[in-house]
Amino acid sequence: MFATASSLPSSNSMTSVSNDLSLSIKAYNIYGYFTVAASVGIIYDWALTFEQEVELFWKRRWSLVSILYLSIRYVGIVYVVLRMLSMSPHVFRVCFF
Numbered sequence: 718m719f720a721t722a723s724s725l726p727s728s729n730s731m732t733s734v735s736n737d738l739s740l741s742i743k744a745y746n747i748y749g750y751f752t753v754a755a756s757v758g759i760i761y762d763w764a765l766t767f768e769q770e771v772e773l774f775w776k777r778r779w780s781l782v783s784i785l786y787l788s789i790r791y792v793g794i795v796y797v798v799l800r801m802l803s804m805s806p807h808v809f810r811v812c813f814f
Contacts, residue, residue, distance in 0.1 A: 770790075
């Protein structure tokens with residue numbers, strides 16, 4: 718009925734859980750840093766090459782290749798924006814605090 722000393726969690730197992738939790742939090746923070754960096758890189762690339770994209774794709778006659786290129790490019794950008802929005806509480810905490 719009563720807990721014996723052998724049935725209680727030892728300080729070693731509690732330390733192990735604490736260390737695992739600490740590592741998980743650090744890994745999640747590092748994941749957030751890389752997500753922000755990759756997202757900024759993709760959006761920056763889009764901003765730099767948008768003028769060339771307009772000249773080479775939007776003003777020309779549409780072909781299968783141009784449709785594939787634009788769909789892949791904009792699906793990627795939409796994915797990045799949605800990913801950043803899904804992580805927004807974590808991203809704002811990492812970037813600003």
